[in-house]
Amino acid sequence: MSQITPEVVAAHSITPDEYQRIIAILGREPNLTELGIFSVMWSEHCSYKSSRVHLKKLPTRSKLVVCGPGENAGILNIGPDAEGHNWCIAYKIESHNHPSFIEPFQGAATGVGGILRDIFTMGARPIAVMDALRFGSLEDVENGVRNRHILEGVVSGIAHYGNCFGVPTVGGETVFEPSYAGNPLVNVFALGVFREDQIFYGKAAGIGNPVIYVGAKTGRDGIHGATMASGEFTEDSMQKRPNVQVGDPFMEKLLLEACLEAMQTGAIAGIQDMGAAGLTCSTCEMGSRAGTGIEIDLAYVPQRETGMTPYEIMLSESQERMLLVAYKGRENEVLDVFKKWGLDARIVGEVKDDGMMRVKNHGEVVAEIPSRPLADEAPLYNRPFTKPLRNVPMEAPAFASADLNADLLALAGSMDLCDKRWIWEQYDYTVRTNTVQGPGGDAAIVRVKENGTSIAMSLDGNGRYTFLDPREGAKLMVAECCRNLACVGAQPIGATNNLNFGNPERPEIMAQLVEAIEGMADACTFFETPITGGNVSLYNETLGDPIFPSPVLGIVGLMKTEMPVRISFLNTGRDIYLVGGIGAADEVRMGGTQYAKQIVKELWGLPPALDMEFEKRVHTVVRTAVAGGLAESAHDLSDGGLAWGLAESTFGNGIGAEIELDSELRPELLLFHEGPSRVLISTADGAALERIAAAQGVPALKIGRTAESTLVIRNRGAVLIETPVRTVRERWATALEALLHDDVRV
Amino acid sequence: MKFGVVVFPGSNCDHDAWYAASHNLGHQAEYLWHSDTELKGSDCIILPGGFSYGDYLRCGAIAKFSPIMAAVKRFAADGGLVMGICNGFQILTESGLLPGALVRNRGLKFICKPVRLVPGTLNSPFTNSLELNKEVTFPIAHGEGCFTADARTLDELEAEDRIAFRYVENPNGSQRDIAGILNAQRNVLGLMPHPERATEALMGSTDGLGVFHSLVNAFATHK
Numbered sequence: 025m026s027q028i029t030p031e032v033v034a035a036h037s038i039t040p041d042e043y044q045r046i047i048a049i050l051g052r053e054p055n056l057t058e059l060g061i062f063s064v065m066w067s068e069h070c071s072y073k074s075s076r077v078h079l080k081k082l083p084t085r086s087k088l089v090v091c092g093p094g095e096n097a098g099i100l101n102i103g104p105d106a107e108g109h110n111w112c113i114a115y116k117i118e119s120h121n122h123p124s125f126i127e128p129f130q131g132a133a134t135g136v137g138g139i140l141r142d143i144f145t146m147g148a149r150p151i152a153v154m155d156a157l158r159f160g161s162l163e164d165v166e167n168g169v170r171n172r173h174i175l176e177g178v179v180s181g182i183a184h185y186g187n188c189f190g191v192p193t194v195g196g197e198t199v200f201e202p203s204y205a206g207n208p209l210v211n212v213f214a215l216g217v218f219r220e221d222q223i224f225y226g227k228a229a230g231i232g233n234p235v236i237y238v239g240a241k242t243g244r245d246g247i248h249g250a251t252m253a254s255g256e257f258t259e260d261s262m263q264k265r266p267n268v269q270v271g272d273p274f275m276e277k278l279l280l281e282a283c284l285e286a287m288q289t290g291a292i293a294g295i296q297d298m299g300a301a302g303l304t305c306s307t308c309e310m311g312s313r314a315g316t317g318i319e320i321d322l323a324y325v326p327q328r329e330t331g332m333t334p335y336e337i338m339l340s341e342s343q344e345r346m347l348l349v350a351y352k353g354r355e356n357e358v359l360d361v362f363k364k365w366g367l368d369a370r371i372v373g374e375v376k377d378d379g380m381m382r383v384k385n386h387g388e389v390v391a392e393i394p395s396r397p398l399a400d401e402a403p404l405y406n407r408p409f410t411k412p413l414r415n416v417p418m419e420a421p422a423f424a425s426a427d428l429n430a431d432l433l434a435l436a437g438s439m440d441l442c443d444k445r446w447i448w449e450q451y452d453y454t455v456r457t458n459t460v461q462g463p464g465g466d467a468a469i470v471r472v473k474e475n476g477t478s479i480a481m482s483l484d485g486n487g488r489y490t491f492l493d494p495r496e497g498a499k500l501m502v503a504e505c506c507r508n509l510a511c512v513g514a515q516p517i518g519a520t521n522n523l524n525f526g527n528p529e530r531p532e533i534m535a536q537l538v539e540a541i542e543g544m545a546d547a548c549t550f551f552e553t554p555i556t557g558g559n560v561s562l563y564n565e566t567l568g569d570p571i572f573p574s575p576v577l578g579i580v581g582l583m584k585t586e587m588p589v590r591i592s593f594l595n596t597g598r599d600i601y602l603v604g605g606i607g608a609a610d611e612v613r614m615g616g617t618q619y620a621k622q623i624v625k626e627l628w629g630l631p632p633a634l635d636m637e638f639e640k641r642v643h644t645v646v647r648t649a650v651a652g653g654l655a656e657s658a659h660d661l662s663d664g665g666l667a668w669g670l671a672e673s674t675f676g677n678g679i680g681a682e683i684e685l686d687s688e689l690r691p692e693l694l695l696f697h698e699g700p701s702r703v704l705i706s707t708a709d710g711a712a713l714e715r716i717a718a719a720q721g722v723p724a725l726k727i728g729r730t731a732e733s734t735l736v737i738r739n740r741g742a743v744l745i746e747t748p749v750r751t752v753r754e755r756w757a758t759a760l761e762a763l764l765h766d767d768v769r770v
Numbered sequence: 771m772k773f774g775v776v777v778f779p780g781s782n783c784d785h786d787a788w789y790a791a792s793h794n795l796g797h798q799a800e801y802l803w804h805s806d807t808e809l810k811g812s813d814c815i816i817l818p819g820g821f822s823y824g825d826y827l828r829c830g831a832i833a834k835f836s837p838i839m840a841a842v843k844r845f846a847a848d849g850g851l852v853m854g855i856c857n858g859f860q861i862l863t864e865s866g867l868l869p870g871a872l873v874r875n876r877g878l879k880f881i882c883k884p885v886r887l888v889p890g891t892l893n894s895p896f897t898n899s900l901e902l903n904k905e906v907t908f909p910i911a912h913g914e915g916c917f918t919a920d921a922r923t924l925d926e927l928e929a930e931d932r933i934a935f936r937y938v939e940n941p942n943g944s945q946r947d948i949a950g951i952l953n954a955q956r957n958v959l960g961l962m963p964h965p966e967r968a969t970e971a972l973m974g975s976t977d978g979l980g981v982f983h984s985l986v987n988a989f990a991t992h993k
Contacts, residue, residue: 183880273821274779274821274823449881454911454964456786457786457966457973585972
């Protein structure tokens with residue numbers, strides 16, 4: 025064990041300072057296995073060493089928060105059932121960006137698998153999954169083929185895993201930008217339900233309790249890249265092992281059922297999944313959380329291959345594995361359940377009182393590290409930051425529409441705004457029969473059969489806004505998520521975030537991260553949506569080109585279980601209101617809009633201006649009207665602005681609209697600006713809506729009526745848009761498939 | 771009436787079938803474990819959707835060897851009511867209780883969406899309370915739902931009035947738009963669409979109740 029040279033240390037991405045810290049913790053030099061363990065636990069992915077200083081700024085508490093950040097998922101109380109037992113949701117978002125670029129199908133599939141384990145390891149049954157996806161342009165001359173291949177692989181990977189596991193994929197969003205070509209984003213959100221008295225934590229409690237390994241056997245897959253890059257300490261046999269893991273959703277389904285059943289025995293003291301950093305992470309974190317230590321012997325770990333070294337076993341990221349601690353004397357109750365489900369379950373060690381993570385191999389100690397410093401005392405970096413990276417002008421280019429109808433059609437056929445049915449029809453979104461609203465709405469809704477409530481969920485992120493102004497972009501994201509929930513009548517209660525950024529060692533990238541976190545913190549505090557956990561994905565760069573700063577937020581809300589109010593106009597002859605009014609717009613603030621992207625084909629200026637206090641009042645109006653049964657349809661305005669929001673409202677039932685506006689704004693701005701705080705509502709009782717709006721001091725403009733199959737928009741008598749609904753819908757509905765299969769262009 | 775819902779490792783619509791029968795229909799429903807050898811007095815067996823045994827090898831190919839399937843076969847041979855939904859349909863064809871096979875969808879992709887169906891016959895315990903030529907809407911959610919059989923089998927199915935459901939718009943390339951079929955004795959139904967996911971207004975359709983009500987009728991008459 026004398027191979028620890030500065031090169032070996034560097035190959036593990038451990039800096040010389042960090043290495044000195046390791047020596048101080050151990051009181052000696054680490055051996056190779058220990059160095060590997062430190063390198064994964066202190067990696068950016070596991071330790072959040074670049075972001076933790078700033079993550080502390082996020083709000084994490086409310087009276088509904090049962091468990092905040094630090095556990096496998098956040099937990100909120102969603103109220104009692106008929107017998108008075110409180111029910112809870114566990115939810116979290118996590119990224120699998122890098123693996124999905126290397127191997128789209130398995131990268132995305134194991135991303136789904138990982139987040140599902142985070143949910144059920146706490147005792148919750150997963151009832152919904154959503155995905156935020158970012159890809160390079162499908163029309164890119166150079167990379168279009170690859171981008172299409174990545175999209176198809178990611179979508180089928182998500183479908184493969186979620187469908188087989190039996191969790192509905194109920195929504196999400198898919199956005200395309202050139203900056204994601206070399207760095208697609210795959211962020212997966214999952215949500216589960218359980219009773220408050222049946223929550224399990226990842227704690228190795230109870231000295232002398234047995235530690236049990238369950239699930240798939242350990243193989244050499246997923247061992248971190250550093251080992252593969254360095255020939256001097258790897259066997260020839262593993263030189264070319266893939267470092268993307270392979271998922272087995274069938275195994276995960278068995279693991280889910282077996283874990284939930286084993287938890288019912290009352291014989292489990294603590295449980296944690298083996299995700300990133302596998303056995304290493306679960307062993308030291310469970311000990312650290314409980315203030316205990318865990319001693320395991322690798323000889324008992326079920327192995328898929330022969331001749332694996334302790335280093336490989338500890339760092340393997342084989343999927344579908346869990347580590348649990350049973351109460352001493354009751355281990356057979358647990359083992360019997362896993363046997364019933366045909367799964368490997370082996371006692372591999374026990375809980376100790378000395379706070380050490382001690383790893384033996386056939387009785388010989390191969391690693392011995394104090395758990396708490398390893399798990400919780402990773403180096404913290406307050407990395408320098410300057411002004412956010414920005415290489416686009418503030419001033420707007422000269423632009424003028426040649427044909428507004430053609431612009432609307434172009435938006436309908438654009439990658440970002442077109443119908444994503446081709447994607448979501450590959451996902452089983454109705455399994456478990458809880459889906460009240462699936463993909464295609466402002467928010468997805470699943471009911472909780474056990475206590476009669478429903479959960480509304482929205483995922484959102486806008487890289488263009490955040491690039492133009494990280495702080496304001498992050499606030500707009502929070503506002504839009506909450507607005508989406510208001511449109512289905514739900515009250516937001518919590519959030520989870522995925523921070524996808526470039527290299528934090530670049531001060532201008534770090535500045536994006538810091539400002540976005542601060543903006544998110546402000547908005548989440550204001551909208552009372554504590555962030556109970558999430559994920560940070562940094563170094564999203566290829567050849568020095570960073571992605572747009574891309575925070576993604578998932579917000580969950582509570583509502584009554586009832587037939588949902590959807591975005592589509594339901595009947596002709598109804599009044600259409602624009603709650604929140606026309607809003608303010610100017611050329612500079614058009615720079616991040618879909619109009620700028622798809623029609624002007626430029627990026628400039630600033631994102632739309634947000635007044636959070638006004639925004640919140642708009643939510644109150646909309647939520648009151650929707651929950652009170654006044655709205656026949658409700659749809660928030662965001663990407664594509666007023667004209668696009670109106671068009672989308674016509675697609676579902678083919679019902680059109682006649683709109684009369686009275687505005688000073690030039691047509692391009694009036695129709696397509698993306699000012700927030702605006703919601704379209706169609707109603708048979710406009711007077712009641714006006715009263716609710718007036719009580720909140722929010723303008724509710726009656727802008728027209730639903731009509732037969734045509735969409736007409738006039739301003740002060742001048743016709744701006746006049747088109748059959750069918751024409752726009754056709755373009756919208758067929759665009760994605762055409763883009764994916766248009767091989768002629770290539 | 772008592773429904774027995776078989777749980778194979780990897781079944782994932784077992785809950786949906788159980789919930790539809792017990793909660794939405796208001797009858798008894800119980801789970802049956804794949805390694806059990808008896809059916810606990812069930813009056814109708816449901817083989818639910820999902821991915822039994824991971825659908826490794828071929829969909830339904832391993833499930834047919836489960837101990838419970840021997841009991842299900844005896845039950846069916848004695849005239850007992852058996853309904854296989856989605857993966858359950860695949861298991862029935864693999865087990866030889868129904869003819870034909872379910873192969874990869876024509877478009878090679880998993881498809882989840884509500885589909886319109888017309889009952890092909892009302893002369894069955896599963897369709898007796900539906901109306902001929904009146905469409906019903908159930909969701910589908912499958913990757914391997916394309917029904918295939920040789921021409922003679924297809925002719926025979928038609929001649930014997932054993933097409934239980936046909937797609938109005940064929941989503942997966944199934945021959946002769948077949949969505950569900952009966953065995954010769956008419957007490958075994960296999961269908962790809964999910965009637966159990968259409969048993970409540972919140973699910974988007976209550977048409978699936980028609981299948982369950984038919985079963986209740988048939989059972990009451992038979993008894």
